[in-house]
C-alpha cells in the first residue's frame with residue numbers, strides 16, 4: 001500500500017543549520033492499516049508525513065503508493081491519492097468561502113476542474129446529509145462563511161472534507177491538538193468512525209500515549225529521524241502507557257521529563 | 265462641475281473600471297500586488313492602435329490587445345512562481361520591459377488614430393449622438409466584463425482561484441497546481457487591463473507610452489473607495505463595488521480638478537499625487553483609528 005524505502009531527508013544540507021530529519025526510513029504499510037505515530041518534538045513525524053504527501057521531496061529513497069512510484073510527484077498530483085488534516089484548524093479550509101463552497105472544493109480533490117458551476121445544486125443535499133453526521137448543526141449553515149466557525153467546527157468540517165472522496169491514504173498530523181478536550185474527543189471519535197467505515201489506510205500523529213495505544217492496529221515511535229519502535233497486532237494491544245513512557249525515558253534520558261506528552 | 269464634465273468622468277470610470285476589475289482580481293482575490301498593469305494598459309492601447317492603423321477591425325484589435333495583456337501578466341506570474349522572484353519585483357520588471365516593448369510596437373512613443381474607424385463608429389452609425397457613444401460602449405463592455413468575471417469565479421476553476429488567494433496550502437492538498445492558477449489569474453487580470461487601455465486609446469484617438477503611469481494607484485484607489493462605499497461581502501458585490509468605485513473615483517478627481525482655493529487650482533498632472541495621498545490615507549486610516557481608540 002504505502003512503501004517507504006530508504007527515505008533520507010536533510011534540511012539546509014551543508015550549512016551550519018543542517019538538520020538530519022529522516023534517517024533512512026524503511027516502512028511498509030498495508031492496505032487498511034491505521035498507524036499511530038508518536039515521538040518527541042522534532043523527532044521527524046511531520047517531516048515523514050510531509051514526504052508522503054509531497055510537501056517536500058526526500059533527498060534519497062523511494063515512495064510507493066498503491067505500488068506506483070510517486071517519489072517525483074508534486075504535492076498537487078499526489079492529492080488524487082492522499083488526504084490530509086493538519087494540526088492548525090485554519091489550514092484545512094478557506095475562511096472567506098462558504099461551507100458549501102469548501103465542500104465543493106474538496107469534492108473535486110485530485111479531479112479536473114472546469115467551467116461547470118463550483119457548487120452544483122444537486123450536491124447541496126449530499127453536503128447537508130454529510131454535515132448532519134457531525135451533529136454540530138452545520139447542515140443548516142451551508143451558506144455561512146467558514147471563517148465564522150470555531151476551531152473545532154472547522155476541524156470537524158476538515159475531517160469530513162478530507163474523506164468525502166475516499167482517499168487511498170489519510171494523513172493526520174496532530175489534528176486534534178489545537179482543540180479543547182471535549183471537542184478533541186468528538187473529532188477523534190469522528191475520525192475513528194470514518195476510518196472504520198471507509199477502511200482507510202491512515203497515519204495519525206499524536207502526543208497522547210493513550211490515544212496512540214487505543215487507536216489503530218499499529219504503532220510506530222520515531223526518534224531522531226529513525227523508527228525506534230514498530231508494534232503491531234497483539235504486541236500493540238497489550239501495550240500500556242507505562243511501557244511506552246518507559247521507552248521514552250530509555251531513549252531520551254531524564255531531561256525530557258517535562259515533555260508535553262508526559263503531562264498527559 | 266458641469267454636466268458635461270460629470271458625463272466624461274462616468275465614462276472614464278466605466279472604461280477604467282475594466283482595469284479596476286483586473287486589479288481587484290490580483291490585489292484582493294489572489295493576494296498578488298501586481299504593478300504590471302502600468303505597462304499592460306499602454307500595451308493594450310498600443311496593440312489596438314497599431315492594429316487599427318494596419319487595417320484590422322477595431323473589435324478584433326481589442327481581442328489582440330487582451331491577448332497581449334494576458335501574455336504580459338503570465339510573464340510576471342511565471343517569474344514569480346517558477347523563478348521565485350518576489351511578486352512586486354517580478355511585476356516591476358515586466359512593467360519596465362513593457363515600456364520598451366510598447367515603443368517598439370508603436371515604432372515611437374505614440375500612435376494617433378485620427379480618421380480611423382473605431383468601436384465607437386458602430387454606435388454612432390446607429391444614430392446615437394457622438395457624446396453619448398463613449399458612455400454606451402464603455403457601459404456595455406464594463407457590464408460584459410463584470411458579468412464574465414462573476415460567472416467565471418463561480419466556476420470550478422474560479423473557486424480554485426479564490427482558494428489560492430485564501431489558503432494555498434489547502435487547495436494544493438486538494439490537487440490544484442497553485443502555480444498554474446496564479447499564472448492564469450494574473451494573466452486574466454492583465455488581459456482586462458489591456459482591454460481597458462485599448463478602449464481608452466480608441467476613445468481618445470491615440471495611444472501613448474506614458475498613459476499607463478499611475479494605473480496601479482488609480483486602480484487601488486478605486487478598489488478601496490468601492491469597498492468602503494459598497495461593501496465586499498460576496499464576490500459579485502465586491503466586483504460591482506470595484507466598478508462603481510472606479511466611477512466614484514473619476515467623479516471625485518473631476519471634482520477636485522474643478523476646485524479653486526483663492527487662485528490655487530489643481531493641474532491634471534497633480535492627479536497622481538492626489539491619488540497617492542488618497543490611497544495612503546485609506547491604508548493608514550484603520551491603523552490610526554486603532555491607535556486613537558487605544559488611548
Ligand SMILES: Nc1ncnc2c1ncn2[C@@H]1O[C@H](COP(=O)(O)OP(=O)(O)OP(=O)(O)O)[C@@H](O)[C@H]1O
Pocket residue numbers: 011012019020021039040041042043044045046047048
Ligand atoms: N521546513 C523546515 N526547515 C528546516 N528544518 C525543518 C523544517 N521542517 C522541520 N525541520 C526540522 O526537522 C526536524 C523534524 O521536524 P518535524 O517537524 O518533523 O518534527 P515532529 O516530530 O513533527 O515534531 P513535533 O512533535 O514538534 O511536531 C526538526 O529538527 C525540525 O526543526
Ligand SMILES: [Mg+2]
Pocket residue numbers: 045046047173
Ligand atoms: Mg509535527
